[in-house]
Amino acid sequence: MEYFESIKDRLLFAIPKKGRLYEKCLELLHGADIQFTRSQRLDVCLVRNFPIALVFLPAADIPRFVGEGNVDVGITGQDMVAESEMSDLVTEVLQLGFGKCSLQVQVPEKGQLQAVEHLAGKRVVTSFEVLAGKYFKDLDDKLGTNTKIEYVGGSVEAACALGLADGIVDLVESGETMRAAGLHAISTLLLSEAVLIRSTKTKKTEHIPLIERLTSRIAGVIAAGKYVLCNYNIERTRLKEATNITPGRRAATVSPLEDEGWVAVSSMVEKKAMAEIMDRLEAIGASDILIISLENCRV
Numbered sequence: 001m002e003y004f005e006s007i008k009d010r011l012l013f014a015i016p017k018k019g020r021l022y023e024k025c026l027e028l029l030h031g032a033d034i035q036f037t038r039s040q041r042l043d044v045c046l047v048r049n050f051p052i053a054l055v056f057l058p059a060a061d062i063p064r065f066v067g068e069g070n071v072d073v074g075i076t077g078q079d080m081v082a083e084s085e086m087s088d089l090v091t092e093v094l095q096l097g098f099g100k101c102s103l104q105v106q107v108p109e110k111g112q113l114q115a116v117e118h119l120a121g122k123r124v125v126t127s128f129e130v131l132a133g134k135y136f137k138d139l140d141d142k143l144g145t146n147t148k149i150e151y152v153g154g155s156v157e158a159a160c161a162l163g164l165a166d167g168i169v170d171l172v173e174s175g176e177t178m179r180a181a182g183l184h185a186i187s188t189l190l191l192s193e194a195v196l197i198r199s200t201k202t203k204k205t206e207h208i209p210l211i212e213r214l215t216s217r218i219a220g221v222i223a224a225g226k227y228v229l230c231n232y233n234i235e236r237t238r239l240k241e242a243t244n245i246t247p248g249r250r251a252a253t254v255s256p257l258e259d260e261g262w263v264a265v266s267s268m269v270e271k272k273a274m275a276e277i278m279d280r281l282e283a284i285g286a287s288d289i290l291i292i293s294l295e296n297c298r299v
């Protein structure tokens with residue numbers, strides 16, 4: 001009873017309890033200074049520095065728990081939201097930039113069936129019964145076929161080699177799993193990444209300020225991982241060219257230097273573009289180019 005009382009007035013925040021999204025979620029919570037200690041046996045734990053209770057759930061169940069209002073916010077994949085048919089009941093608050101993958105139709109590389117039209121009417125194995133079902137129903141309606149969709153809970157890629165399927169529908173990121181299983185993609189159903197979601201129809205307005213604060217902290221951690229600060233000196237006559245290369249998010253910060261012909265520029269740039277940006281700055285005569293990692297930020 002004490003346990004139920006302790007979570008009663010708290011914001012309930014669902015986190016995947018294992019799998020591909022788990023570690024990333026823990027990093028995000030740590031970066032946002034959401035302090036908690038997870039006891040091994042409990043899937044609910046109280047946050048020490050906020051009136052929040054974390055609820056560790058299978059990623060696949062989180063859209064339904066959030067959509068039906070049993071928990072207030074959660075992190076899961078966009079694929080899970082679509083598969084659970086909860087898109088109308090949950091609102092995407094933030095895309096988190098990890099857990100990126102695509103849901104694809106895959107067939108044996110060396111097989112006879114090299115187009116979805118050939119696979120229609122045959123056997124397809126998947127963990128995404130709903131999405132695969134809809135996709136092949138549309139095809140079946142067009143082609144007059146009757147595709148047999150069968151559910152398996154994991155290791156979907158083995159189904160063709162085991163003789164259970166003519167093709168599969170499964171998630172792909174690097175493509176390594178499918179290559180190793182001798183499969184390749186013939187169609188993509190959707191692209192997915194991890195998202196922070198909340199219930200669309202929630203009536204609990206008392207939690208809104210806390211959800212906004214949480215969202216802003218998480219957005220800060222994500223932006224800090226995505227951007228770096230780029231500082232450099234450039235001749236004033238080349239400033240326009242330089243700020244075209246590093247325009248900053250709103251505008252670059254330009255400061256005068258003792259040497260009047262030169263200025264210092266500070267600008268946020270995307271981490272993935274930084275090497276290219278440094279090359280371009282160097283080519284127009286920038287000097288003392290420094291890239292500084294961000295620990296955290298609000299942008």
Ligand SMILES: Nc1ncnc2c1ncn2[C@@H]1O[C@H](COP(=O)(O)OP(=O)(O)OP(=O)(O)O)[C@@H](O)[C@H]1O
Pocket residue numbers: 016018019020021058059060076077078079080098099100101154171172173174192193194
């Ligand atoms: N290879 C991948 N790369 C990136 N993201 C992925 C990948 N596989 C799955 N995901 C994302 O992570 C979510 C959870 O997938 P995962 O396979 O970890 O689920 P699980 O069933 O909870 O865990 P497990 O497979 O350990 O039982 C998926 O819905 C998808 O959004």
Ligand SMILES: O=P(O)(O)OC[C@H]1O[C@H](OP(=O)(O)OP(=O)(O)O)[C@H](O)[C@@H]1O
Pocket residue numbers: 020153154155156157170171172173174175176177178
């Ligand atoms: O394209 P890749 O980078 O190789 O990733 C794709 C694999 O990742 C997922 O499975 P996961 O490893 O999570 O295990 P599962 O088969 O038990 O779901 C997915 O189901 C693929 O098997």
